Amino acid sequence: MNYAIETTNLTRVHGSTRALDGVTVNIRKNTITGLLGRNGAGKTTFMSLATAQDRPTSGRVRVLGEAPFEHAGVLDQLCFIRDNQRYPDDYSLKHALRAARIFYPNWSQELADELVEMFRIPKKTIVKKFSRGQTSALGIVLGLASRAPVTFFDEPYLGLDATARHYFYDVLLRDYQAHPRTIVLSTHLIDEMDRLLERVIIIDRGRIVQDADVDELRGAAYQISGPAQAVDAFAEGRRVLSSHRVGGLATLVIEGTLTQADHDTLTATDLEYGPVTLQELVAAYGFDDVESPVKLEEARS
Ligand SMILES: Nc1ncnc2c1ncn2[C@@H]1O[C@H](COP(=O)(O)OP(=O)(O)OP(=O)(O)O)[C@@H](O)[C@H]1O
Numbered sequence: 185m186n187y188a189i190e191t192t193n194l195t196r197v198h199g200s201t202r203a204l205d206g207v208t209v210n211i212r213k214n215t216i217t218g219l220l221g222r223n224g225a226g227k228t229t230f231m232s233l234a235t236a237q238d239r240p241t242s243g244r245v246r247v248l249g250e251a252p253f254e255h256a257g258v259l260d261q262l263c264f265i266r267d268n269q270r271y272p273d274d275y276s277l278k279h280a281l282r283a284a285r286i287f288y289p290n291w292s293q294e295l296a297d298e299l300v301e302m303f304r305i306p307k308k309t310i311v312k313k314f315s316r317g318q319t320s321a322l323g324i325v326l327g328l329a330s331r332a333p334v335t336f337f338d339e340p341y342l343g344l345d346a347t348a349r350h351y352f353y354d355v356l357l358r359d360y361q362a363h364p365r366t367i368v369l370s371t372h373l374i375d376e377m378d379r380l381l382e383r384v385i386i387i388d389r390g391r392i393v394q395d396a397d398v399d400e401l402r403g404a405a406y407q408i409s410g411p412a413q414a415v416d417a418f419a420e421g422r423r424v425l426s427s428h429r430v431g432g433l434a435t436l437v438i439e440g441t442l443t444q445a446d447h448d449t450l451t452a453t454d455l456e457y458g459p460v461t462l463q464e465l466v467a468a469y470g471f472d473d474v475e476s477p478v479k480l481e482e483a484r485s
Pocket of ligand 1: 198201202203204221223224225226227228229230
């Protein structure tokens with residue numbers, strides 16, 4: 185079994201919202217996968233279903249070959265760190281670490297101690313009184329020191345300062361290299377975190393729109409800009425992911441790669457072109473073609 189997580193047509197419906205809509209995906213063991221997408225895309229829903237915090241409306245999910253709801257044995261192989269993690273009222277750092285040590289079979293106290301010092305997590309204050317960043321730091325300590333075979337981090341950095349975030353990224357990579365495991369993380373800080381990711385799944389409105397190795401995705405789209413008419417002529421028959429227009433100028437993100445003939449056309453027509461970053465690609469897949477204020481102004485005049 186090469187996959188840590190396998191889903192088939194996984195669907196979760198809340199009233200009229202399809203939080204997850206027929207998601208079929210396989211996540212390889214011992215990889216770091218980024219789950220990316222706009223607010224409300226379905227990232228937390230996916231993680232909640234994979235960790236048995238929620239039940240699918242239809243479809244199936246397997247983690248380490250088992251249905252997480254039906255196999256308690258799978259649950260202690262999983263760690264799910266979410267942004268709104270709750271702790272019992274009277275918990276201090278000591279209590280949280282003690283509970284984690286009992287719960288996670290691969291727990292590393294040494295790593296936990298190192299992280300607590302680096303993040304400067306208070307030892308006496310009760311967790312409920314922690315600052316936003318300190319609460320995130322505690323989640324990261326638990327998530328990394330658990331060394332759980334399948335670890336989910338759902339936007340684990342909220343409130344963390346830049347120094348602490350980079351410290352998290354460095355330790356994540358270091359510890360993952362020494363103790364390979366499957367890590368799935370959701371983030372909106374894509375430019376900052378893309379160096380961590382080997383694979384990326386982009387979700388939009390509950391559906392997967394991309395599932396590829398990061399290296400493949402770097403060439404998955406390109407951007408062209410210039411006079412709108414020329415840009416639109418070039419885009420004819422191509423899949424445009426996003427479009428921004430200001431005055432008579434347009435910038436489009438287009439799926440695919442440029443051929444030599446395309447390069448010749450672009451040079452001849454004086455259009456500018458270039459690669460898109462992963463952050464831009466994710467934004468392009470989540471692009472809604474709404475009228476921009478500039479376009480509305482133009483239409484009125
Ligand atoms: N319990 C619920 N009841 C009703 N709607 C829900 C519930 N949970 C999630 N949703 C809806 O399902 C959709 C997906 O939500 P989800 O939390 O998975 O998004 P997300 O990608 O994690 O977003 P974000 O980046 O903002 O954290 C959203 O439209 C959300 O409003």
